[in-house]
Amino acid sequence: AQSVTQPDIHITVSEGASLELRCNYSYGATPYLFWYVQSPGQGLQLLLKYFSGDTLVQGIKGFEAEFKRSQSSFNLRKPSVHWSDAAEYFCAVARLGNTPLVFGKGTRLSVIA
Amino acid sequence: EAQVTQNPRYLITVTGKKLTVTCSQNMNHEYMSWYRQDPGLGLRQIYYSMNVEVTDKGDVPEGYKVSRKEKRNFPLILESPSPNQTSLYFCASRRSMNTEAFFGQGTRLTVV
Numbered sequence: 001a002q003s004v005t006q007p008d009i010h011i012t013v014s015e016g017a018s019l020e021l022r023c024n025y026s027y028g029a030t031p032y033l034f035w036y037v038q039s040p041g042q043g044l045q046l047l048l049k050y051f052s053g054d055t056l057v058q059g060i061k062g063f064e065a066e067f068k069r070s071q072s073s074f075n076l077r078k079p080s081v082h083w084s085d086a087a088e089y090f091c092a093v094a095r096l097g098n099t100p101l102v103f104g105k106g107t108r109l110s111v112i113a
Numbered sequence: 114e115a116q117v118t119q120n121p122r123y124l125i126t127v128t129g130k131k132l133t134v135t136c137s138q139n140m141n142h143e144y145m146s147w148y149r150q151d152p153g154l155g156l157r158q159i160y161y162s163m164n165v166e167v168t169d170k171g172d173v174p175e176g177y178k179v180s181r182k183e184k185r186n187f188p189l190i191l192e193s194p195s196p197n198q199t200s201l202y203f204c205a206s207r208r209s210m211n212t213e214a215f216f217g218q219g220t221r222l223t224v225v
Contacts, residue, residue: 009153032211043203043216044156051211090155094211100146100171101205101214105155 004093006104013081014112021076021107023091032094033074034101035065039087047089050074061085086111115140119204119217126194126224134189134220136204144207145187146171146214147179149200156203162187194224 005024013019025031032051036044048059055067065076074091088108092101117138126132138145146161148171158171162181176198178190187206191198201221205214 034213036216043218044205044214045216046213049213092214100144100148100158100161101207102158103148103156105153 004091004102004104006089006091006107008107009105010108010110012110012112015083016080019076019078019081019085019109021089021091021109023074023076023104024072025074025091025093026072027093027095030069033065033067034092034094035059035063035074035076036090036092036103037061037087038090038106044090047076081109081111083111083113085109115215117204117206117215117217119202119220121220122218123221124223126222128195128224129193132191132194132222134191134202134204134222136187136189136217137185138187138204138206138215139185140206140208140215141184142206142208142215143184144210145181146205146207147177147187147189148203148205149173150203150219151200159189159202191222194222196224198222199224 003026034049035047038044047063048057050057050067058064063078088106090106091104120135147159148156150156157173159177160179162168204217207214
């Protein structure tokens with residue numbers, strides 16, 4: 001069974017610093033990949049998605065992610081973090097067939113001044 | 114506005130009292146799912162539906178029921194809630210299996 005791993009449970013960065021959140025998946029074929037953000041008390045909002053083509057994808061709020069097939073990774077990056085980016089971030093994979101998304105356990109991002 | 118609507122947003126109930134959490138989407142999506150979110154465990158699938166009258170178990174279906182009588186609605190039913198079902202629940206819909214999911218705002222359920 002495929003799975004999604006987010007190795008970092010909690011990350012703290014300073015405002016203005018760069019950010020990279022890691023995501024690794026195990027899957028037998030090229031999956032569809034997603035990053036979602038959940039602000040406190042809110043639902044999940046899509047940041048970006050990868051289906052095919054250019055392996056560097058741009059999303060909302062200045063985020064980008066790079067798909068690396070050789071490393072089975074889809075890491076999320078942002079060059080300069082803002083305090084409003086403090087939230088929980090989830091990586092997700094779409095399996096082939098008629099099944100729901102599979103989510104990682106999430107990475108909580110704290111931003112300090 | 115395209116959206117997934119869950120009700121109620123907050124619910125406190127007692128053990129054994131049947132409850133239903135409603136979910137409705139206005140995007141004519143084929144796929145709908147229920148997840149529960151618990152600290153340290155992320156989002157886990159409860160049930161999903163590929164179309165009207167077609168449902169299947171996810172990873173944690175015990176203690177839950179669903180139905181899909183209409184395309185837009187996908188209620189989650191707890192016939193006899195127990196305290197271990199205290200959680201944050203999300204409904205989601207997708208147009209097809211290779212598109213993103215749209216989430217409701219969540220339902221925070223407490224069973225005492």
